[in-house]
Amino acid sequence: MSEALLTVDRLTAGYGDAPVLHGVSLSLAPGTVTAVLGANGAGKTTLLRTVSGLVRAESGRIMLGGEDITRMPVERLVRHGLVHVPEGRGLIAELTVDENLRLGGLWRRGHAEARRSLEEVYNLFPALPARRRQPSQQLSGGEQQMLALGRALMARPRLLLLDEPSLGLAPRVTADFMGLLRHLVDSAGLTVLVVEQNVKSALSVADRGVVISLGRVVVAAAADRLRGDNELRHHFLGF
Structure with a gap:
């Protein structure tokens, strides 16, 4: 297995005196899609914002390509190949x-x-x-x-963070977008961490899924397992 492009190790972060993430750990292999799933308020967007430097980590470590980027300024992160597309697109x-x-x-x-x-x-x-x-x-x-x-x-990112890319899109447009994302990963070696409320759509193109509940990782598994395990889906993902 390839060495991880992104490693998040026991990350704690939040806003003011209110932590949102509590010891979150995950890793992304190069050239893969990882879907971050969970209910509203679980901490998914905070995870992306902390990885991309918009929220300061209180503890833990974030590694990109073997380099510690936990305290790296946002503009330097872009030069290191990390790009974040926020919810609402940021245009x-x-x-x-x-x-x-x-x-x-x-x-x-x-x-x-x-x-x-x-x-x-x-x-x-x-x-x-x-x-x-x-x-x-x-x-x-x-x-x-x-x-x-x-x-x-x-x-030309190595790592792309996407927050709710299907928000407000018609189902067919969402399917086309997800298909294009998968194509970019397979053809150009892009690595993607995507937060998505449309669980079925996200798992249709993801290699792995990470389920967050109340700021903690409760499941990290292959997307096929998440799609096929009815009990797990019902309990954590609601379908």
Whole structure:
């Protein structure tokens, strides 16, 4: 088995004097999708925000590619290959599609490389080139989610954190998005940690699932096991 790309070791974090995560541990192998599942308020979003540096860890350790990134500033994390697409997509509504995409590659020093990345993203998302001069707020929900993913890919991440990517999307659009995500993992070696309320959709493309309850990992198993274990699904995932 490949050495873990991301290792979270006994992570405790929260807001002010109210811890949300209590000793969370997990690891992600390179080129895999791991789905973080659980009820609202379980700590899923806090986990992503702590890994990406938006919430300060109180204790524990976060390792990316063997390097300790627990206290690393957000801008340095991007340079190390970690990109976070938050819930709500984080697009700048007034900026055009093209401008939003270019923001994703701002830190890259080579203009030629940035142009290549932009061309690759437009090829990957055929609906976006015709919209490139339109403000992102004029796009449909599905197009906005594709734009958010495209902006993240502009940074050429090793590790992509996605928070509720299917929120507000129609089932068919969600299925297309998840299929594209799986394609990126299989073809480009991307590693994904995704928080998702649509459990069936997430497990359909995930290699592993991690179930969090009240800030603690209660189950970590292969996605096939989570899909096939009726008792476990009913108890922790409600279906």
